Amino acid sequence: MADGSQTVSDVIHAHFGTLTRAEKQLAQSLLENYPISGLGSITIIAENAGVSTPTVVRMVQKLGYKGYPEFQAHLHQELEATISNPITKHDRWASNAPQGHVLIRIADSIMNNMRQTLGDMDTATFDAASELLSDRRRNVYFVGGRITGSIAEYFFTHMQVIRAKATLISLHSSSWPQYVLNMNAGDVLVIFDIRRYEQEMVTLAEAAKANGVIIILFTDQWGSPAAKHARHVFRVRIEVPSAWDSSVVTLFVVEALIEAIQTRTWDDTRERMRTLEGLFEQTRLFRRLT
Structure with missing residues (x-):
């Protein structure tokens, strides 16, 4: 049981x-x-x-x-x-909070989340997702919610360096139909949706799938309703003794995917990085030692 x-x-x-x-x-x-x-x-x-x-x-x-x-x-x-809001989660944890400094409590929870997530994860799903995201013939789209939007942007920023045809979808759901309009069969949509699941994500996933788009979903242990439209689902443990859910393990999986994708495409990625570094030099974006 x-x-x-x-x-x-x-x-x-x-x-x-x-x-x-x-x-x-x-x-x-x-x-x-x-x-x-x-x-x-x-x-x-x-x-x-x-x-x-x-x-x-x-x-x-x-x-x-x-x-x-x-x-x-x-x-x-x-x-x-x-459906628990931050106040409810805080009150539930506060009544059974483990002893010790908050750093230790949070660290213990995150390490436990990592072990459970890795124990449950199918490496074949990870490899299939990295293969899809490495395929330069496909357009890749990224979208997240109110909190997870920052992780979607982080993933997109790295993928934009690694490959062309990467698009970050606006957080404003009213603009999503225009993105779906440009999606082609075989393209990939990466969705981040954790509790409290956002209603528009299911609508977006359903519309994209109807266009033949392949969906990769990052969600929590309970699973976003958008999962029924996804080909690959990463169910990540997010609970810590806090009013807020943790994004640490989700970010870990994202960073592992980034490494897997750039390893698969390193020759092309290296050339893009060299070109980008030249652009950084021209724009003097970063401080240089003189």
Whole structure:
């Protein structure tokens, strides 16, 4: 069954191979609009999946839960976590804050986040994403939300040096249709969306996918609703004892991707860097020793 670091989705995926045909049908139905799809009555859940209510009971027990009420309680807890505002998160952490200096508390949480994220990460997903982002025939777009927009910009800034055809999408969602208008089938859209998930991200992902765009999503352990439109999803641990979520591990994955991409394309990237350094010299952007 799920421990404190696992979501119900994690548990379903871990047990998927052991499920019967009807149970797999139920599991896929639950994952399609997760976690909302699991919050109705057991009868409604069964009807939506086209299975019997005993199938629901058997599957949740096979996953390690005592029964449907416990299974659903975990889903409610996850949903509450994803919509928590900074005040709620602070109050929850403050009541159970570990002892010690804040530097140690935050560092311990971040190191734990790193271990769990790396433990859960599929290296094949990482390699496939780096291969897509290295393909210079594709246009690559980057977009983030109110907080994650700065990480999207950081990723874009490096990719702009490494390759051409990189575009940073404005934070103003009213302009997004114009970006989608210019996207071609086979292009790549990198989305950053962590709790509290931004509604427009799902709309953008859906519209881009309809145009044949390949989506790479950076999200948290619970998973943005945009995940159902993404080919590759990086689920990164973000919780620390603070009112705010941590971006450290997300930035780590981004920096690892940057290194992987420039290694794949080093000959061309080196030439771009040489040209850029010449431009820096002309504009006297950086201080020089005299």
